[in-house]
Amino acid sequence: MTKVFISRGLPEGVYPSLEGLEVVRRDLTTPLSPEELRRVLRDYDGALVTIGDAFTAEVFADVSSPRCKVLANFGVGYNHIDVDAARSVGITVTNTPGAVTDATADTAMTLMLMSARRAAEGERLVRSGKWEGWHPTQMLGLHLTGKTVGILGMGRIGEAIARRCHFGFGMAVKYCNRSAKETSFAAEFVPDLARLAAEVDVLVAAVPASPQTHHIIDADVIGAMQPHAHLINIARGDVVDEAALIDALSSGRIGGAGLDVYEFEPKVPQALRELDNVTLLPHLGTSTEEVRVDMGRMAAANLQAVLAGKEPPNAV
Numbered sequence: 001m002t003k004v005f006i007s008r009g010l011p012e013g014v015y016p017s018l019e020g021l022e023v024v025r026r027d028l029t030t031p032l033s034p035e036e037l038r039r040v041l042r043d044y045d046g047a048l049v050t051i052g053d054a055f056t057a058e059v060f061a062d063v064s065s066p067r068c069k070v071l072a073n074f075g076v077g078y079n080h081i082d083v084d085a086a087r088s089v090g091i092t093v094t095n096t097p098g099a100v101t102d103a104t105a106d107t108a109m110t111l112m113l114m115s116a117r118r119a120a121e122g123e124r125l126v127r128s129g130k131w132e133g134w135h136p137t138q139m140l141g142l143h144l145t146g147k148t149v150g151i152l153g154m155g156r157i158g159e160a161i162a163r164r165c166h167f168g169f170g171m172a173v174k175y176c177n178r179s180a181k182e183t184s185f186a187a188e189f190v191p192d193l194a195r196l197a198a199e200v201d202v203l204v205a206a207v208p209a210s211p212q213t214h215h216i217i218d219a220d221v222i223g224a225m226q227p228h229a230h231l232i233n234i235a236r237g238d239v240v241d242e243a244a245l246i247d248a249l250s251s252g253r254i255g256g257a258g259l260d261v262y263e264f265e266p267k268v269p270q271a272l273r274e275l276d277n278v279t280l281l282p283h284l285g286t287s288t289e290e291v292r293v294d295m296g297r298m299a300a301a302n303l304q305a306v307l308a309g310k311e312p313p314n315a316v
Contacts, residue, residue, distance in 0.1 A: 002307050005040050005047040007032050010074070011289060014296030021307070034059070041066035041091075046303050048296075049081075050074040057085040064089055070306035072299040075286075076100045076157075077236055078316055079209035094302035094312045097156065099294040103286045105160035108234045109168075111258030112149075112202055114279040115230045116142040118256075121276045142201065142228060142255060144169050150200030151175040152193065152217070153207030153235065154183075161204055161234075162187060174200055193217075197224040202232060209236035219244035228255040234285055237262040246271050249278055260285050 001022040009027035024044070026032075031052030032040065040047045041063040049055070049071055060066075060082065066089055071081060073095045083093050114120050118141045125131050125139075149165045151158045154177040165171040166185045173187040176196045180189040190196040193216065197203050203225060207213045217231070217240045225231065231254065233240050242263040248254050249272075256277040262268050265283065272278060286292060302312040 002045045003043075004303060004307070005044040007036075007040070007047060007049045007053050008074070010048075010296045011293045013289075013293040014300060017297045017300035018303070021304070038063050041068045044068055046070040046072065046307050048072045048074055048299050048303055051077065051080055053080055055081045055086065057082045060085040060089050060091075066091060070094065070303055070312070072303040072306075072312075073316075074295055074299045076104075077209055079236060083316055092306050092312060093316050094299070094306070094314045095316050096295045096298040096302075097314060099291060099298050100286045101156045101160050103288055103291040104157050104234055105164055107260055107281070107285045108157075108161045108204055108206070108232055109164050111232045111234065111260060111279055111281065112144060112165075112204070112230070115232065115256045115258035116144050116202070120279040124276075142230065144171065144202070146170050147201035148172040148174060148199065150190070150196045150203045152196070152203065152205050153177060154181050154187075155206065155208075157234070158204070158206035159183065161206060171202075194221050194224040197221045197229075198226065200229065201226065202230050205231070205233040205235040205239050207235050207239055209238060213239045215239070215241040217241065217245075219247070222248045222254065225254050227253065230255050231257040232259075233257070234260045237265050242269065242272070246275070249275050252277075 003022040006023060006025045008029060037055060037059045045067060046069055050073060055071060068091055070092045071086060076095050076097045078093060078095050081093050086093050118139050122139055149171045151162050154175045162173045166173050174190050174196055175187055176190050176193045205217055219241060222244050245257060249257060258279040260281045260283055302314055305312040
């Protein structure tokens with residue numbers, strides 16, 4: 001029987017989609033070790049893997065004639081897999097793009113509201129027992145309705161965020177992308193990222209991680225933001241220069257930030273954790289039962305297709 005490896009514990013609703021395969025489950029929450037990575041390539045016909053499972057060029061070089069034919073990634077981002085190196089040894093890489101769109105966009109809106117309205121700071125105040133009651137100047141934040149949002153990366157997720165901002169909060173939408181796009185609502189294409197940063201009240205990162213997007217939001221882009229503006233990142237941690245962001249937040253040069261991802265995840269710098277003007281979430285982007293089951297079923301469908309000699313629905 002075809003043998004497949006599952007690198008993390010998944011919702012139980014996913015496993016029926018793997019029927020007909022010999023499934024080896026690794027019900028842990030930690031990334032694969034260097035030896036486990038190589039064992040997956042040597043000993044299994046396919047694997048369902050996820051963020052943190054670092055299939056680098058070095059790993060593929062060490063197993064140059066793998067038994068493995070497919071790495072079905074659980075998630076839309078696959079920067080932890082060297083796709084070119086995988087292809088060079090005959091391995092197909094897939095991902096789960098459609099399943100994550102709305103949940104990730106919802107998380108972006110959660111962060112926008114939490115950051116703009118200082119919700120995390122307020123919750124900490126109430127829990128501390130030091131809240132002295134309502135008064136007219138208590139914890140004044142940024143009113144989002146009618147403001148301007150800037151979207152970096154107008155793909156599926158970026159457009160879903162923009163739609164929520166436009167229709168839900170009456171926000172003007174501007175975006176920076178590789179090219180202009182047709183949208184069902186008014187949205188202004190701004191080709192220069194620093195100019196976009198200077199013109200918006202909220203800047204949202206929604207680009208995939210790649211060598212081209214590493215630190216795309218750097219000190220210059222952050223420096224171009226207005227003093228009251230907020231930065232939201234639901235993409236990947238390394239699209240933002242974390243040190244530059246900490247510097248800007250520490251000095252009060254921008255209004256705040258909301259982060260679901262981190263440059264050296266799961267490590268979050270102490271300097272960032274100590275700041276009140278940043279909202280920090282533990283990579284909750286797609287954290288709902290139904291979305292995670294949908295992601296798992298999509299990854300399983302990709303896995304099953306490749307192992308049956310068919311074209312997978314979501315090859316990368």
